Amino acid sequence: MTTHQQAAPAPVGGSLVNAATVVCGVLIAIMAAILLVRFIFGLGTVANINDGYSWGIWVVVDVMIGSALACGGFSVALLVYIFNKGEYHPLVRPALLASLFGYTLAGAGIFVDLGRWWNFWHIFWPGYANPSSVMFEVAVCVTAYVLVMWIEFSPVFLEKLGKRDVKKKLNKWLFFFIALGVLLPMMHQSSLGTMLVVMGGQVNPLWQTPAVPLIYLLTAIVIGYGVVLFESCVAAASYRRTIEMRLLNPLSKIMLGVLAVYLVVRFGDLLIRGALGEALNPGWVAISFWIENIAFVAPFFLIGTVAARRNPARLFLAGIAIMLGGILLRLNGFLIGYGHFTGSGWTYFPSLAEVMVTVGIFAIEVLGYIIITRRFPVLPRENAQVAS
């Protein structure tokens, strides 16, 4: 176990050609082939989306869930820089890297789904842009956040390239980009929930509420910590490193605190609106609601005690439970609990091609994470580690 002195980040090293990177490469190639067909012949040739369910997994999973799972960087930055918990600093770079990839691809993923993608710049163009549209706010904030994250992460590349003077100049202003990097996700993660509001009664009352921005914001923060638990365990296992238990234990306790606030807000809102009755209507929608909320409650049983939080397997499972809850909250609102008016006669289940594109996008994230952590100083240096 390391001392309380923090280890500086260092490249993990090792070969870039291994089973994991080759599998990612193949998945990315399959995605490219499907996208070629999509761009030549239209969305309908590869995707099962239709006029009853015009947003499929390319929107809900790639963009909404993808960006929520990329909130690790935001959640950790909030902790380290805003609540001044400097001891979590070693988690910043790995979390930020995952967020950087998650968000860049969530932003790029939109192009796959845009039916008239060559007009995309209209969203930012005065005269076209509609500031009353929730999607306008999301698009602007996500784009700005991706830029901010690349700036926040640029010291990693500057260190590698030896550009000390540029890095020094950047550091003077870094606090501002860090502040932006906390503000922008708060804005668009809440707005991703607000996107449901204009759909009115199309969305089941279990997920249609004026409190939806707060619900999406709180879960984004919690998911951020859940993903850090998950990724720390996976990175430790696959790079055969020790797990940073010293940090993950208190981090997971903070996560439980935010989670408790979330559950009070969530069920308080359901009770005030009298919407809980919907959860008792037999059917898939209600079942999915309960799985979502059981997943959010599970961490209290998995890692409720200090002893339990010392168990890496339990931390890992709690991370997965949080991610599952967050994924279902979004799937339920936008797909499973959607279609009250137009739903009759319309069904949607993603095609294999749609799934393979989503898988391909996640493969790019994994491949990018492996390449950058092996070649650039991101993860904390390990004593026993062999340099590249």
Added chain:
Amino acid sequence: MDSRRLFLKGVVAGGAAITAAAVAPPSYARETHSRPAEALGLLYDATLCIGCKACVVACKEANNNPPEFSTEDRLWDTPLDTSGYTFNIIKMYRNGTMETKDAEVNGFAFMKTSCMHCADPSCVSACPVSAMTKDPVTGIVAYDPGACVGCRYCVVACPFGIPKYQYDSPTGKIGKCELCRHRYQDGHYSACAEVCPTGATLHGRSADLLLEAKRRIALKPGSVTRYPRGKIGGPDQSYEGPVGNYLQHVYGEKEYGGTQVLKLSAVTFAKVGMPDLPPKSSAAMSETIQHSLYGGLVMPVVVLGALSFIAKRNVHDEDDESGTGKDKGEK
């Protein structure tokens, strides 16, 4: 322990700020829009409709749309619903033996499906690039493919399921009724109303159409009255006919702040595919939340200032890789 409590307090305070904003300070509350004074629309009277579908054909021609097939022989245009290529369709309600027209039990009835031209349209509020717009004078909800990014937020937002996308094309557009606004300059009006043989679909100013609708539902069922055809205010093409067994509800008078297309029916609207909608539009709710949080960028700038101040205090040793564990003995 203290700082953890502080952290949770911060989360709660931030949440409270958003909730307070969402619950709407009056300055940013956006009221539901109502119909413009000169709004144009249609009145569809299901009791007059004979299901001839002349309006479906006329709509196809007026909008230069290709036929869509649902039968094996593919002989003629047989769309089952509106689509990216079909902007108007007559649907049929069937129950039991289907003996009586406009009876809910053992009867049948017709219902027109096309854009309602809402006073406060969800599609216009949703569209990030102003491709969906509402004319300030006529109130027609128009679509501009040159502006559209194809995100299909309008498709998922509309409570009537009206904007539809052309999924079979690499350059697919949204398709929806625009009340034949491209035909007005030639002295024409909505093709569906122009060809309707019974006046079941009537074109005119929404205000006039609402008066006509209210006149009809006030009449005694079975009595005789005059029904105009074509458009209100056009050449007289009216005829005498029996009064239907109307529900005392003009659909579109109040739904979502009102729609410019109004409907009369003898069969409960929910059963013929018209959703129950509150008088407050979802666009108003959505924009109230958005403008409360981001109006004038006040909240974001204030929060950014606070965050910058805090971050500046906390990042001072950011670039020292030597490690600066600010240990608070909090394990």
